[in-house]
Amino acid sequence: MKTTIVWFKTDLRVHDNVVLNAAIDNGDLVVPVYCIDDAHFGNTEYGFKKTGAFRAKFLLESLQDLDAQLRALGSGLIVVRGKPSTEVVKVARAYGAANVFTSDEIAPEELATIHAVREKLAEHHCTLTVFGNSSLYEVTDLPFAVQTVPDMFTAYRKKTEAYSSVRPFVPTPESIPSPSISDLQIPSLQSLGLEDHEQDERAAIQFRGGETAALARVRHYLWESKCVLTYKETRNGLVGADYSTKFSAWLSMGCLSARYVYSELKIFEQEHGANDSTYWVVFELMWRDYFRLMMMKYGSRFFLKRGISGKNPTGVRFDAKLLQRWIDGQTGEEFVDANMRELKATGFMSNRGRQNVASYLCNDLKLDWRYGAAYFEQQLTDYDACSNWCNWAYVAGVGNDPRPNRYFNIQKQSEQYDGDRRFRKLWSTVTDARLILPISLGFVRHNGILFARSGARAAYRRK
Numbered sequence: 002m003k004t005t006i007v008w009f010k011t012d013l014r015v016h017d018n019v020v021l022n023a024a025i026d027n028g029d030l031v032v033p034v035y036c037i038d039d040a041h042f043g044n045t046e047y048g049f050k051k052t053g054a055f056r057a058k059f060l061l062e063s064l065q066d067l068d069a070q071l072r073a074l075g076s077g078l079i080v081v082r083g084k085p086s087t088e089v090v091k092v093a094r095a096y097g098a099a100n101v102f103t104s105d106e107i108a109p110e111e112l113a114t115i116h117a118v119r120e121k122l123a124e125h126h127c128t129l130t131v132f133g134n135s136s137l138y139e140v141t142d143l144p145f146a147v148q149t150v151p152d153m154f155t156a157y158r159k160k161t162e163a164y165s166s167v168r169p170f171v172p173t174p175e176s177i178p179s180p181s182i183s184d185l186q187i188p189s190l191q192s193l194g195l196e197d198h199e200q201d202e203r204a205a206i207q208f209r210g211g212e213t214a215a216l217a218r219v220r221h222y223l224w225e226s227k228c229v230l231t232y233k234e235t236r237n238g239l240v241g242a243d244y245s246t247k248f249s250a251w252l253s254m255g256c257l258s259a260r261y262v263y264s265e266l267k268i269f270e271q272e273h274g275a276n277d278s279t280y281w282v283v284f285e286l287m288w289r290d291y292f293r294l295m296m297m298k299y300g301s302r303f304f305l306k307r308g309i310s311g312k313n314p315t316g317v318r319f320d321a322k323l324l325q326r327w328i329d330g331q332t333g334e335e336f337v338d339a340n341m342r343e344l345k346a347t348g349f350m351s352n353r354g355r356q357n358v359a360s361y362l363c364n365d366l367k368l369d370w371r372y373g374a375a376y377f378e379q380q381l382t383d384y385d386a387c388s389n390w391c392n393w394a395y396v397a398g399v400g401n402d403p404r405p406n407r408y409f410n411i412q413k414q415s416e417q418y419d420g421d422r423r424f425r426k427l428w429s430t431v432t433d434a435r436l437i438l439p440i441s442l443g444f445v446r447h448n449g450i451l452f453a454r455s456g457a458r459a460a461y462r463r464k
């Protein structure tokens with residue numbers, strides 16, 4: 002029998018997994034593999050870790066859960082560590098596989114990884130096939146080619162809603178034909194150069210990685226609590242688990258499929274009625290798709306100081322002290338500080354918070370926005386290259402925002418969204434233990450000026 006390797010990346014689930022289903026449909030033996038890419042655990046050129054402890058822990062939990070799901074279907078997960086172009090190819094060779102199937106990627110680094118794996122596999126007469134597996138709307142179903150997707154969200158959304166539809170999700174396989182796969186072996190957080198952290202009881206939600214927790218969260222938000230019925234009114238909240246869906250981390254790691262969420266919403270609407278709130282979750286998932294499309298269209302330009310606009314942002318400077326105060330929640334601007342402390346202690350921040358702290362870094366501190374984006378990249382459990390860098394570029398005024406000089410008046414925002422000061426009170430204290438997180442600002446001094454260490458990533462992102 003032929004063997005197909007399923008190379009999991011940010012699609013850590015068995016529900017609605019186009020790649021897994023395609024491998025099974027191929028009639029081959031299936032070998033599921035995940036490669037812990039060492040490059041994801043180094044430092045970025047901005048001096049931050051590429052993956053901090055919150056997301057790494059979430060990843061390890063997700064791998065454990067995926068292994069359990071796969072075993073229940075007669076398979077299991079092989080976890081390797083190193084460079085995918087070496088390690089995935091080794092597994093393919095060990096099993097004599099003729100094909101490797103995987104999900105598509107969008108951001109430049111991830112695309113480069115896919116390209117490297119494809120080239121190495123070809124040397125061994127093995128092909129790599131890539132499937133769309135992460136968006137709500139499949140790219141090929143859109144009423145425009147990627148290069149002509151409108152640069153304004155509203156134009157994109159209206160045309161997509163009018164002329165396209167969301168595909169039905171693919172069913173979870175009943176079984177997976179696999180050779181015997183030995184017990185799961187995953188590295189510890191420590192061996193990835195990270196330290197475990199205590200859960201902060203003030204966290205909006207205690208995230209747990211994996212599809213099991215993701216599906217339980219969907220069940221809770223839609224069916225049990227029915228919070229989805231008031232999402233549009235509560236989504237700008239700041240305290241607690243249920244003001245917004247909190248699907249983001251599971252969506253980013255692919256433990257949850259956007260199409261599955263859509264399908265559950267449609268069933269929910271049939272039973273309980275559709276309203277602005279049930280629609281608004283889809284609206285936000287369209288923002289997620291939109292930034293993926295923008296990254297496809299503009300690629301590495303999203304990582305440049307001038308972004309896709311080519312205009313100079315308001316802030317261009319680098320000031321290590323100011324940046325550190327922003328990170329530590331010690332700017333003196335209470336609302337910004339509360340949000341930054343939450344991010345540091347929990348790996349999460351609300352959308353309202355993200356917009357405010359990003360605007361503050363760009364427009365008030367006048368710092369180079371990319372340091373903020375890179376800190377988020379390290380710190381967020383739900384980090385997603387497209388959502389993060391495109392949102393940051395948007396707030397910095399160098400992305401897709403059609404309004405020039407969007408500025409968040411922090412005082413006004415805190416009065417509007419935290420009028421009773423509940424959120425600011427919650428995060429008014431910081432314990433030292435919580436502050437010891439793996440943030441290492443890798444700066445080098447040259448002629449008395451501090452520069453962030455540059456890395457290989459900067460080089461090809463700027464290509």
Ligand SMILES: Cc1cc2nc3c(=O)[nH]c(=O)nc-3n(C[C@H](O)[C@H](O)[C@H](O)COP(=O)(O)OP(=O)(O)OC[C@H]3O[C@@H](n4cnc5c(N)ncnc54)[C@H](O)[C@@H]3O)c2cc1C
Binds near residue numbers: 253351384388396
């Ligand atoms: C500066 C900045 C950086 C951000 N970085 C990330 C990131 O790295 N990863 C990430 O998933 N989101 C990011 N966002 C978007 C948004 O803040 C989070 O998706 C949201 O706060 C997550 O909470 P939730 O799941 O409860 O969202 P909900 O309000 O419940 O929204 C439902 C889902 O829609 C999607 N979504 C909502 N808002 C956006 C948006 N503005 N852009 C893209 N998708 C959206 C998310 O997948 C989210 O889970 C960023 C926003 C800003 C302003």
